[in-house]
Amino acid sequence: MQLPREIVVGSRILQLVGETCRRLGFTHSSLVLIGPYTHDIAGKTVIESLQNAGFRVTELIIEQSNVATVELLRKGIRKSKPSVVLGIGGGKVIDVAKLGSAEEGVPFVSVPTAASHDGIASPRASIKDGDKSLSVEAQAPVAIIADTNVIIRSPYRLTASGCGDIIAKYTSVRDWRLAHKLKGEYYGEYAASLALMCARLVIRNAELIRRNVEESLRTVLEALISCGVAMGIAGSSRPCSGSEHLFSHALDRLAPKSALHGEQCGVGAIMMAYLHGANWKLVRDSLRTIGAPTTAKELGIEPNYVIEALTIAHKIRPERYTILGENGLTRGAAERLALATNVI
Numbered sequence: 577m578q579l580p581r582e583i584v585v586g587s588r589i590l591q592l593v594g595e596t597c598r599r600l601g602f603t604h605s606s607l608v609l610i611g612p613y614t615h616d617i618a619g620k621t622v623i624e625s626l627q628n629a630g631f632r633v634t635e636l637i638i639e640q641s642n643v644a645t646v647e648l649l650r651k652g653i654r655k656s657k658p659s660v661v662l663g664i665g666g667g668k669v670i671d672v673a674k675l676g677s678a679e680e681g682v683p684f685v686s687v688p689t690a691a692s693h694d695g696i697a698s699p700r701a702s703i704k705d706g707d708k709s710l711s712v713e714a715q716a717p718v719a720i721i722a723d724t725n726v727i728i729r730s731p732y733r734l735t736a737s738g739c740g741d742i743i744a745k746y747t748s749v750r751d752w753r754l755a756h757k758l759k760g761e762y763y764g765e766y767a768a769s770l771a772l773m774c775a776r777l778v779i780r781n782a783e784l785i786r787r788n789v790e791e792s793l794r795t796v797l798e799a800l801i802s803c804g805v806a807m808g809i810a811g812s813s814r815p816c817s818g819s820e821h822l823f824s825h826a827l828d829r830l831a832p833k834s835a836l837h838g839e840q841c842g843v844g845a846i847m848m849a850y851l852h853g854a855n856w857k858l859v860r861d862s863l864r865t866i867g868a869p870t871t872a873k874e875l876g877i878e879p880n881y882v883i884e885a886l887t888i889a890h891k892i893r894p895e896r897y898t899i900l901g902e903n904g905l906t907r908g909a910a911e912r913l914a915l916a917t918n919v920i
Protein backbone atom coordinates (compact mmCIF):
# COMPACT_ATOMS: atom_id res chain seq x y z
CA MET A 577 0.00 0.00 0.00
CA GLN A 578 1.21 3.47 -0.81
CA LEU A 579 -0.37 6.23 1.21
CA PRO A 580 0.29 9.94 1.81
CA ARG A 581 1.76 10.79 5.21
CA GLU A 582 0.37 14.30 5.60
CA ILE A 583 -2.83 15.75 4.20
CA VAL A 584 -3.48 19.42 4.85
CA VAL A 585 -6.78 20.86 3.61
CA GLY A 586 -7.77 24.38 4.61
CA SER A 587 -7.94 28.05 3.77
CA ARG A 588 -4.75 30.09 3.25
CA ILE A 589 -2.41 27.28 4.17
CA LEU A 590 0.16 27.53 1.37
CA GLN A 591 2.59 29.25 3.70
CA LEU A 592 2.71 25.96 5.63
CA VAL A 593 4.32 24.11 2.73
CA GLY A 594 7.93 24.79 3.77
CA GLU A 595 7.28 23.82 7.37
CA THR A 596 5.45 20.64 6.28
CA CYS A 597 8.36 19.65 4.05
CA ARG A 598 10.79 20.14 6.95
CA ARG A 599 8.60 18.07 9.27
CA LEU A 600 8.61 15.28 6.69
CA GLY A 601 12.39 15.23 6.96
CA PHE A 602 13.35 17.01 3.72
CA THR A 603 16.24 19.46 3.83
CA HIS A 604 18.26 21.88 1.71
CA SER A 605 16.84 21.70 -1.78
CA SER A 606 13.52 21.41 -3.51
CA LEU A 607 12.27 21.43 -7.08
CA VAL A 608 8.97 23.16 -7.77
CA LEU A 609 7.04 22.29 -10.92
CA ILE A 610 4.48 24.92 -11.94
CA GLY A 611 1.98 25.45 -14.73
CA PRO A 612 2.01 28.63 -16.83
CA TYR A 613 -0.83 30.21 -14.84
CA THR A 614 -0.21 28.89 -11.35
CA HIS A 615 2.86 30.95 -10.44
CA ASP A 616 0.97 34.00 -9.29
CA ILE A 617 -1.98 32.24 -7.69
CA ALA A 618 0.01 29.69 -5.69
CA GLY A 619 3.60 29.20 -6.86
CA LYS A 620 4.94 32.44 -5.41
CA THR A 621 3.60 31.77 -1.91
CA VAL A 622 4.86 28.18 -1.94
CA ILE A 623 8.35 29.21 -3.08
CA GLU A 624 8.55 31.91 -0.39
CA SER A 625 7.41 29.43 2.22
CA LEU A 626 10.07 26.93 1.14
CA GLN A 627 12.77 29.61 1.17
CA ASN A 628 11.69 30.76 4.64
CA ALA A 629 12.06 27.17 5.82
CA GLY A 630 15.64 27.16 4.51
CA PHE A 631 15.14 25.39 1.19
CA ARG A 632 16.98 26.18 -2.01
CA VAL A 633 14.28 26.26 -4.73
CA THR A 634 14.64 25.32 -8.38
CA GLU A 635 11.60 26.35 -10.41
CA LEU A 636 10.44 24.63 -13.59
CA ILE A 637 7.45 25.67 -15.69
CA ILE A 638 5.64 23.21 -17.96
CA GLU A 639 2.55 23.50 -20.12
CA GLN A 640 1.82 19.92 -21.15
CA SER A 641 1.82 16.49 -19.57
CA ASN A 642 3.67 14.33 -22.05
CA VAL A 643 6.78 12.16 -22.26
CA ALA A 644 8.88 15.19 -23.24
CA THR A 645 7.95 17.25 -20.16
CA VAL A 646 8.49 14.23 -17.89
CA GLU A 647 11.97 13.92 -19.41
CA LEU A 648 12.55 17.65 -18.88
CA LEU A 649 11.69 17.27 -15.20
CA ARG A 650 13.94 14.21 -14.85
CA LYS A 651 16.84 16.20 -16.28
CA GLY A 652 16.07 19.02 -13.83
CA ILE A 653 16.04 16.56 -10.94
CA ARG A 654 19.38 15.01 -11.95
CA LYS A 655 20.88 18.48 -12.20
CA SER A 656 19.62 20.12 -9.00
CA LYS A 657 19.35 16.92 -6.89
CA PRO A 658 16.34 18.04 -4.80
CA SER A 659 15.28 16.19 -1.64
CA VAL A 660 11.66 16.70 -2.67
CA VAL A 661 9.65 17.59 -5.80
CA LEU A 662 6.49 19.70 -5.50
CA GLY A 663 3.82 19.84 -8.19
CA ILE A 664 1.72 23.02 -8.04
CA GLY A 665 -1.16 23.18 -10.46
CA GLY A 666 -4.05 21.32 -12.02
CA GLY A 667 -3.93 17.80 -13.34
CA LYS A 668 -1.14 18.14 -15.88
CA VAL A 669 1.52 19.56 -13.58
CA ILE A 670 0.67 17.07 -10.84
CA ASP A 671 0.87 14.15 -13.29
CA VAL A 672 4.28 15.16 -14.60
CA ALA A 673 5.64 15.86 -11.11
CA LYS A 674 4.33 12.53 -9.86
CA LEU A 675 5.82 10.46 -12.67
CA GLY A 676 9.14 12.28 -13.13
CA SER A 677 9.85 12.22 -9.37
CA ALA A 678 8.93 8.51 -9.14
CA GLU A 679 11.25 7.64 -11.99
CA GLU A 680 14.11 9.52 -10.32
CA GLY A 681 13.32 8.07 -6.88
CA VAL A 682 12.53 11.42 -5.23
CA PRO A 683 9.44 11.94 -2.99
CA PHE A 684 6.65 14.12 -4.33
CA VAL A 685 4.30 16.63 -2.70
CA SER A 686 0.98 17.47 -4.38
CA VAL A 687 -0.26 21.07 -4.21
CA PRO A 688 -3.45 21.14 -6.33
CA THR A 689 -4.89 24.44 -7.58
CA ALA A 690 -8.09 22.81 -8.89
CA ALA A 691 -10.33 19.97 -7.73
CA SER A 692 -10.97 18.53 -11.17
CA HIS A 693 -10.12 14.81 -10.69
CA ASP A 694 -8.75 12.26 -8.23
CA GLY A 695 -5.23 12.34 -9.70
CA ILE A 696 -4.30 14.96 -7.08
CA ALA A 697 -3.84 12.12 -4.57
CA SER A 698 -3.60 8.89 -6.54
CA PRO A 699 -0.42 6.88 -7.25
CA ARG A 700 -1.11 6.87 -11.00
CA ALA A 701 -0.25 9.45 -13.64
CA SER A 702 -1.91 10.16 -16.95
CA ILE A 703 0.63 11.17 -19.60
CA LYS A 704 0.31 11.85 -23.32
CA ASP A 705 2.51 9.94 -25.75
CA GLY A 706 1.80 11.37 -29.19
CA ASP A 707 -1.98 11.46 -29.37
CA LYS A 708 -2.37 8.48 -27.04
CA SER A 709 -3.02 8.99 -23.33
CA LEU A 710 -1.24 6.53 -21.02
CA SER A 711 -2.15 5.80 -17.42
CA VAL A 712 1.02 4.67 -15.67
CA GLU A 713 2.03 3.61 -12.18
CA ALA A 714 3.99 6.46 -10.55
CA GLN A 715 3.93 7.05 -6.79
CA ALA A 716 1.53 8.35 -4.16
CA PRO A 717 2.29 11.87 -2.95
CA VAL A 718 4.07 11.91 0.41
CA ALA A 719 1.94 14.93 1.29
CA ILE A 720 -1.08 16.73 -0.17
CA ILE A 721 -1.51 20.39 0.62
CA ALA A 722 -4.79 21.74 -0.75
CA ASP A 723 -5.64 25.38 -0.17
CA THR A 724 -9.39 25.93 -0.53
CA ASN A 725 -8.83 29.69 -0.85
CA VAL A 726 -6.82 29.07 -4.04
CA ILE A 727 -9.00 26.30 -5.45
CA ILE A 728 -12.24 28.27 -4.95
CA ARG A 729 -10.89 30.77 -7.51
CA SER A 730 -10.51 28.12 -10.23
CA PRO A 731 -13.43 27.85 -12.69
CA TYR A 732 -16.42 26.09 -11.06
CA ARG A 733 -16.58 23.79 -14.08
CA LEU A 734 -13.39 22.09 -12.83
CA THR A 735 -14.88 21.41 -9.40
CA ALA A 736 -18.08 20.07 -10.97
CA SER A 737 -15.92 17.79 -13.11
CA GLY A 738 -14.12 16.56 -9.97
CA CYS A 739 -17.54 15.68 -8.55
CA GLY A 740 -18.27 13.67 -11.72
CA ASP A 741 -15.05 11.72 -11.15
CA ILE A 742 -16.14 10.99 -7.56
CA ILE A 743 -19.74 10.05 -8.41
CA ALA A 744 -18.24 7.67 -11.00
CA LYS A 745 -17.18 5.46 -8.07
CA TYR A 746 -20.87 4.53 -7.75
CA THR A 747 -20.37 2.32 -10.80
CA SER A 748 -16.63 1.54 -10.68
CA VAL A 749 -17.07 -0.24 -7.34
CA ARG A 750 -19.98 -2.23 -8.78
CA ASP A 751 -17.79 -3.25 -11.73
CA TRP A 752 -15.09 -4.37 -9.33
CA ARG A 753 -17.57 -6.49 -7.35
CA LEU A 754 -18.80 -8.03 -10.60
CA ALA A 755 -15.25 -8.88 -11.70
CA HIS A 756 -14.71 -10.51 -8.32
CA LYS A 757 -17.85 -12.63 -8.62
CA LEU A 758 -17.45 -13.62 -12.25
CA LYS A 759 -13.68 -13.67 -12.73
CA GLY A 760 -12.40 -14.35 -9.22
CA GLU A 761 -10.52 -11.07 -9.27
CA TYR A 762 -9.10 -9.82 -5.97
CA TYR A 763 -11.62 -7.54 -4.25
CA GLY A 764 -10.75 -5.36 -1.30
CA GLU A 765 -13.75 -4.57 0.83
CA TYR A 766 -12.05 -1.66 2.60
CA ALA A 767 -10.87 0.11 -0.55
CA ALA A 768 -14.24 -0.47 -2.22
CA SER A 769 -16.19 0.87 0.78
CA LEU A 770 -13.98 3.95 0.95
CA ALA A 771 -14.48 4.76 -2.75
CA LEU A 772 -18.23 4.20 -2.51
CA MET A 773 -18.45 6.37 0.60
CA CYS A 774 -16.85 9.24 -1.36
CA ALA A 775 -19.48 8.94 -4.09
CA ARG A 776 -22.27 8.88 -1.50
CA LEU A 777 -20.83 11.88 0.33
CA VAL A 778 -20.84 13.99 -2.82
CA ILE A 779 -24.31 12.78 -3.83
CA ARG A 780 -25.62 13.71 -0.39
CA ASN A 781 -24.00 17.15 -0.46
CA ALA A 782 -24.87 18.00 -4.08
CA GLU A 783 -26.98 21.05 -3.12
CA LEU A 784 -24.26 22.49 -0.92
CA ILE A 785 -21.55 21.90 -3.54
CA ARG A 786 -23.62 23.76 -6.13
CA ARG A 787 -23.31 26.92 -4.00
CA ASN A 788 -19.53 26.78 -4.51
CA VAL A 789 -18.54 27.96 -1.06
CA GLU A 790 -15.23 27.10 0.53
CA GLU A 791 -16.92 24.83 3.04
CA SER A 792 -18.37 22.59 0.31
CA LEU A 793 -15.09 22.58 -1.57
CA ARG A 794 -13.58 20.92 1.47
CA THR A 795 -16.01 18.01 1.07
CA VAL A 796 -15.07 17.63 -2.59
CA LEU A 797 -11.34 17.76 -1.83
CA GLU A 798 -11.57 15.28 1.01
CA ALA A 799 -13.52 12.92 -1.24
CA LEU A 800 -11.00 13.28 -4.09
CA ILE A 801 -8.12 12.63 -1.71
CA SER A 802 -9.91 9.63 -0.18
CA CYS A 803 -10.38 8.19 -3.68
CA GLY A 804 -6.61 8.47 -4.17
CA VAL A 805 -6.14 6.72 -0.84
CA ALA A 806 -8.59 3.97 -1.90
CA MET A 807 -6.40 3.34 -4.97
CA GLY A 808 -3.31 3.29 -2.76
CA ILE A 809 -4.96 0.68 -0.53
CA ALA A 810 -6.14 -1.45 -3.45
CA GLY A 811 -2.74 -1.19 -5.15
CA SER A 812 -4.49 -0.32 -8.42
CA SER A 813 -7.07 2.08 -9.83
CA ARG A 814 -9.71 -0.70 -9.63
CA PRO A 815 -11.95 0.87 -6.95
CA CYS A 816 -12.07 4.20 -8.81
CA SER A 817 -12.10 3.30 -12.48
CA GLY A 818 -14.62 0.98 -14.13
CA SER A 819 -16.80 0.91 -17.23
CA GLU A 820 -17.64 4.64 -16.92
CA HIS A 821 -13.91 5.43 -17.13
CA LEU A 822 -13.51 3.10 -20.13
CA PHE A 823 -16.33 5.04 -21.79
CA SER A 824 -14.55 8.33 -21.05
CA HIS A 825 -11.24 7.00 -22.45
CA ALA A 826 -13.12 5.82 -25.56
CA LEU A 827 -14.58 9.32 -26.01
CA ASP A 828 -11.06 10.80 -25.69
CA ARG A 829 -10.03 8.65 -28.64
CA LEU A 830 -13.07 9.24 -30.82
CA ALA A 831 -14.49 12.70 -30.26
CA PRO A 832 -12.83 15.58 -32.13
CA LYS A 833 -13.07 17.67 -28.97
CA SER A 834 -13.51 15.73 -25.76
CA ALA A 835 -14.94 17.20 -22.55
CA LEU A 836 -13.24 17.11 -19.13
CA HIS A 837 -12.32 13.72 -17.67
CA GLY A 838 -14.72 13.92 -14.72
CA GLU A 839 -17.55 15.28 -16.88
CA GLN A 840 -17.32 12.30 -19.22
CA CYS A 841 -16.98 9.80 -16.37
CA GLY A 842 -20.10 11.28 -14.74
CA VAL A 843 -22.18 10.82 -17.89
CA GLY A 844 -20.68 7.33 -18.23
CA ALA A 845 -21.75 6.55 -14.67
CA ILE A 846 -25.38 7.43 -15.47
CA MET A 847 -25.43 4.84 -18.26
CA MET A 848 -23.41 2.17 -16.44
CA ALA A 849 -25.61 2.52 -13.34
CA TYR A 850 -28.57 1.79 -15.64
CA LEU A 851 -26.84 -1.39 -16.88
CA HIS A 852 -26.06 -2.44 -13.31
CA GLY A 853 -29.72 -2.03 -12.40
CA ALA A 854 -28.64 0.58 -9.85
CA ASN A 855 -30.26 3.93 -9.14
CA TRP A 856 -29.13 5.74 -12.31
CA LYS A 857 -31.59 8.57 -11.77
CA LEU A 858 -29.90 9.37 -8.46
CA VAL A 859 -26.56 9.60 -10.30
CA ARG A 860 -28.05 11.83 -12.99
CA ASP A 861 -29.96 14.08 -10.59
CA SER A 862 -26.90 14.56 -8.36
CA LEU A 863 -24.77 15.56 -11.34
CA ARG A 864 -27.49 17.89 -12.51
CA THR A 865 -27.80 19.52 -9.09
CA ILE A 866 -24.05 20.05 -8.96
CA GLY A 867 -24.09 21.54 -12.46
CA ALA A 868 -22.10 18.82 -14.21
CA PRO A 869 -23.14 17.59 -17.67
CA THR A 870 -25.67 14.75 -17.90
CA THR A 871 -26.15 14.59 -21.67
CA ALA A 872 -24.09 14.37 -24.85
CA LYS A 873 -25.24 17.87 -25.73
CA GLU A 874 -24.00 19.29 -22.44
CA LEU A 875 -20.68 17.49 -22.99
CA GLY A 876 -20.50 19.20 -26.38
CA ILE A 877 -20.14 15.82 -28.05
CA GLU A 878 -22.18 14.49 -30.99
CA PRO A 879 -24.51 11.57 -30.06
CA ASN A 880 -22.79 9.42 -32.67
CA TYR A 881 -19.51 9.49 -30.75
CA VAL A 882 -21.30 8.54 -27.54
CA ILE A 883 -22.82 5.48 -29.21
CA GLU A 884 -19.54 4.49 -30.82
CA ALA A 885 -17.63 4.99 -27.56
CA LEU A 886 -20.09 2.64 -25.82
CA THR A 887 -19.39 -0.04 -28.43
CA ILE A 888 -15.57 0.14 -28.17
CA ALA A 889 -15.16 0.91 -24.43
CA HIS A 890 -14.62 -2.77 -23.50
CA LYS A 891 -11.57 -2.89 -25.80
CA ILE A 892 -9.74 0.00 -24.12
CA ARG A 893 -8.46 -2.15 -21.28
CA PRO A 894 -9.49 -5.75 -21.99
CA GLU A 895 -8.04 -7.09 -18.71
CA ARG A 896 -10.38 -4.82 -16.74
CA TYR A 897 -13.66 -6.77 -16.60
CA THR A 898 -16.78 -4.59 -16.23
CA ILE A 899 -20.54 -4.64 -16.83
CA LEU A 900 -19.71 -4.21 -20.54
CA GLY A 901 -18.47 -7.82 -20.55
CA GLU A 902 -15.93 -9.29 -22.94
CA ASN A 903 -17.85 -8.53 -26.12
CA GLY A 904 -19.09 -5.06 -25.31
CA LEU A 905 -22.34 -3.54 -26.52
CA THR A 906 -23.78 -3.82 -30.00
CA ARG A 907 -24.60 -0.57 -31.75
CA GLY A 908 -28.28 -1.16 -31.18
CA ALA A 909 -27.81 -1.84 -27.46
CA ALA A 910 -25.55 1.20 -27.10
CA GLU A 911 -28.12 3.42 -28.76
CA ARG A 912 -30.95 2.04 -26.61
CA LEU A 913 -28.88 2.62 -23.47
CA ALA A 914 -28.05 6.23 -24.35
CA LEU A 915 -31.70 6.91 -25.25
CA ALA A 916 -33.13 5.24 -22.15
CA THR A 917 -30.95 7.39 -19.89
CA ASN A 918 -31.63 10.55 -21.95
CA VAL A 919 -27.93 10.98 -22.62
CA ILE A 920 -28.81 11.38 -26.32
Ligand code: ZN
Binds near residue numbers: 816
Ligand atom coordinates in the same frame (compact mmCIF):
# COMPACT_ATOMS: atom_id res chain seq x y z
ZN1 ZN B 1 -11.04 9.41 -12.88
